[in-house]
Amino acid sequence: MCRVSRDSLRQSGWCRDAIARFGARGQPAAARVRRELDVASLATLRRLAFGIRLWPDPDETQIAVTRRLLEKARLTVPSEPVDTEYGLRQYRSLLAQALIHRGHLRDARRIVENRFQMPEFMTLAELGVIPPDSVEAVLGDWFENPEQPGVHLLFPWCGGQVLSNDGRGAVVGRATRRSEAATPRAAGGIGRSHDRRPALTSARACGSSVRARRPCSCSRGHDGGVCNAFFPTRPVLARRKPGMCSFVCSRQQATTARRCGFGIVSTIAECR
Amino acid sequence: MLERARLADRLGDIRTAVHYYQFVAQAWLHADPELQPIVAEARAALQRLGEER
Numbered sequence: 001m002c003r004v005s006r007d008s009l010r011q012s013g014w015c016r017d018a019i020a021r022f023g024a025r026g027q028p029a030a031a032r033v034r035r036e037l038d039v040a041s042l043a044t045l046r047r048l049a050f051g052i053r054l055w056p057d058p059d060e061t062q063i064a065v066t067r068r069l070l071e072k073a074r075l076t077v078p079s080e081p082v083d084t085e086y087g088l089r090q091y092r093s094l095l096a097q098a099l100i101h102r103g104h105l106r107d108a109r110r111i112v113e114n115r116f117q118m119p120e121f122m123t124l125a126e127l128g129v130i131p132p133d134s135v136e137a138v139l140g141d142w143f144e145n146p147e148q149p150g151v152h153l154l155f156p157w158c159g160g161q162v163l164s165n166d167g168r169g170a171v172v173g174r175a176t177r178r179s180e181a182a183t184p185r186a187a188g189g190i191g192r193s194h195d196r197r198p199a200l201t202s203a204r205a206c207g208s209s210v211r212a213r214r215p216c217s218c219s220r221g222h223d224g225g226v227c228n229a230f231f232p233t234r235p236v237l238a239r240r241k242p243g244m245c246s247f248v249c250s251r252q253q254a255t256t257a258r259r260c261g262f263g264i265v266s267t268i269a270e271c272r
Numbered sequence: 273m274l275e276r277a278r279l280a281d282r283l284g285d286i287r288t289a290v291h292y293y294q295f296v297a298q299a300w301l302h303a304d305p306e307l308q309p310i311v312a313e314a315r316a317a318l319q320r321l322g323e324e325r
Contacts, residue, residue, distance in 0.1 A: 103303020
């Protein structure tokens with residue numbers, strides 16, 4: 001086994017035993033690994049997948065383990081807590097991470113598809129695997145369907161970054177104007193006759209218009225505007241999704257600091 | 273990792289550079305064709321640094 005692999009194993013010491021069963025003295029034998037994976041429990045596969053996710057072995061063992069983990073999770077009895085959509089999403093994400101780590105970006109794209117809720121969507125977009133046109137399409141879809149689940153709070157920020165890096169700030173601006181144009185109809189109830197969207201959906205569009213200003217500010221280089229736009233949502237996020245709030249703030253902090261060359265006032269601690 | 277390797281290489285920290293170049297070369301051994309130039313760069317650097325050692 002190569003030196004780098006041994007270093008990686010030392011860092012993830014708790015899975016040393018599991019790895020040792022795959023043959024630690026030499027490179028893991030593919031057939032032996034397959035046999036072990038066939039009989040491994042979901043919990044073992046999960047621990048193993050997390051433990052070896054940065055392992056650079058030539059057999060790409062982490063991909064085999066994570067694929068098996070996803071397959072097994074899909075077949076698990078629904079009563080088990082791990083067999084939820086959240087669990088599957090987590091495993092799908094883990095597989096995408098493994099594929100990206102090993103440079104199989106096209107395969108990762110097939111796993112991620114257009115699930116912008118997955119952090120790997122933006123990773124692939126930043127790597128150029130998902131072209132800006134596709135990011136724009138998904139972003140547009142988000143504007144049209146503002147009732148999509150909670151992680152979309154992150155998406156405008158990330159989408160704005162990707163598009164602005166590509167010199168497509170105007171795209172975000174157009175999307176913002178479109179979203180804002182929908183707002184008066186929602187607020188005043190004076191929608192056109194062909195607008196058959198439910199009132200609830202239209203009302204939520206008001207929120208999306210506010211959120212849409214963030215990527216717009218970002219794409220125009222108005223980092224102060226982006227920071228300010230996040231402040232109103234922070235108390236709501238902190239109350240409903242504390243973990244998400246921390247993530248949003250850390251991302252916001254890192255990006256703004258990078259772009260402006262200075263630290264911003266907000267900290268993760270403020271969210272708690 | 274590649275950036276770390278390049279940086280260590282420029283700073284003359286051969287041991288660190290070799291470590292990270294090895295990581296890149298191994299991790300992306302079977303990577304997509306678009307990434308193979310990076311693997312080639314890492315291998316070339318490893319060969320060069322091996323000769324310097």
